[in-house]
Amino acid sequence: MKKYTLVFALVLTGLIASAQTYKYPPRNEVNKDSSLKVFVDTLKAVIARKDAPALLKLLSPTVTVTAEDAERKEDSHNNIKGFKEIYAPQFPSSKVWKNLETVIGLGGIFDSKLRSQFVFPYVMGMSVMKGGTNYCGGCGECLTIISPDANVRKSPDRLSANLGRLSYDIVKVIDEPVSKTAGGNSDNWTYIQTFDGKLTGWVRNDLTWDICDYRLILEKKKGKWIINTFMAGD
Numbered sequence: 001m002k003k004y005t006l007v008f009a010l011v012l013t014g015l016i017a018s019a020q021t022y023k024y025p026p027r028n029e030v031n032k033d034s035s036l037k038v039f040v041d042t043l044k045a046v047i048a049r050k051d052a053p054a055l056l057k058l059l060s061p062t063v064t065v066t067a068e069d070a071e072r073k074e075d076s077h078n079n080i081k082g083f084k085e086i087y088a089p090q091f092p093s094s095k096v097w098k099n100l101e102t103v104i105g106l107g108g109i110f111d112s113k114l115r116s117q118f119v120f121p122y123v124m125g126m127s128v129m130k131g132g133t134n135y136c137g138g139c140g141e142c143l144t145i146i147s148p149d150a151n152v153r154k155s156p157d158r159l160s161a162n163l164g165r166l167s168y169d170i171v172k173v174i175d176e177p178v179s180k181t182a183g184g185n186s187d188n189w190t191y192i193q194t195f196d197g198k199l200t201g202w203v204r205n206d207l208t209w210d211i212c213d214y215r216l217i218l219e220k221k222k223g224k225w226i227i228n229t230f231m232a233g234d
Contacts, residue, residue, distance in 0.1 A: 020196040022170040024144050027122040028107030036118060039218065039225035044104060050097050052089040056080055060219065064229040083230070099214045100230070106146060106209070108216075117228070120216040121146075123209045126170055128195070136170065139212035139234045143192060145169045146209050152201035156189035163201045169194060171203075 030040050039058075046054045064078045065086050077086060087096035106121030119125075123144040128135040136142035145166045153160040171192040190208060193200040217229035 021194055022128050023168050024123060024126045024170055025168045026107050026146075027109055027125075029109050029118070030107075032110070033118075035220070035223070036218070036225055040104065040108075043100075043227075047097055047100050047104070050089075050092045055089055056084070058227050059083060060221075060226045060228050063227055064217075065231050067231065067233060087230075096230075100216065103214050103216050108218075116220040118218040118220075118225075120218075121209060124211065124215050126211065128170055136211065140173055140210060143171055143173060143190065143203075143208040143210055145171065145203065145207060147207040150203055150207040152192070152199055152203055153189075154201055156191075156202045158204075160202070164199045166194070166199070166203070171195070171208075174200070 030037050043055075043058060046058065059080050062079055063083050065083050066077045076082065084090070088094045089096050103120040106123065108118055108120035109122045109125050111117040111119060112125075123146065126136060126142070126144050128142060145168055148167045150166045152163045152166060154163055155161075171194055174191055174193050188205050189202045190205055191201070192203055192208075212232060212234050214232040215229070216227065218225050219228035220226075
């Protein structure tokens with residue numbers, strides 16, 4: 001994982017391990033800061049209205065929308081102009097509105113080191129430590145099940161046999177035995193295995209979250225919360 005992206009891989013407490021299985025149940029720490037709560041409520045209202053001018057006013061002038069510019073220390077996209085070019089919030093049909101609604105809906109957490117930063121969704125704090133390193137430190141290595149009742153199917157089909165159910169588990173992404181699709185992905189499904197190896201099968205992508213999926217980072221500067229980052233990818 002790129003050095004820049006590591007800032008999003010927060011090391012947090014709360015990971016539950018039992019018999020070599022890992023779970024990361026929902027967390028939402030918005031109410032721990034009254035000013036943050038006001039900001040998030042305002043942002044939710046803006047999203048509900050799909051109010052592009054109001055959304056742009058909540059952005060940092062140097063809002064991060066792509067890691068590539070940050071790696072090269074360029075400013076071609078990581079600013080409000082770049083946000084508008086990439087996400088086109090002026091169009092009600094823009095996916096930015098649904099993506100923002102989704103990540104906020106999952107709940108968020110404070111950065112364990114910087115109380116002035118808050119990250120949506122909470123699953124950005126997921127980690128599985130092995131030998132002192134985060135086993136799930138890169139894109140597509142692990143997924144967090146974001147459902148309390150996710151079916152694991154024998155085949156990538158909702159009508160396929162149900163092999164078991166997962167509830168907020170962290171699972172490994174593996175290659176499907178007869179598939180040549182990179183990362184084990186097949187349409188809207190991913191082939192996974194629990195860490196204890198007892199359950200292997202297909203889960204729907206909309207019931208999972210990868211560390212490199214969309215994340216929203218808020219930052220408090222001079223007593224005021226702003227949107228510091230909204231991006232996906234490594």
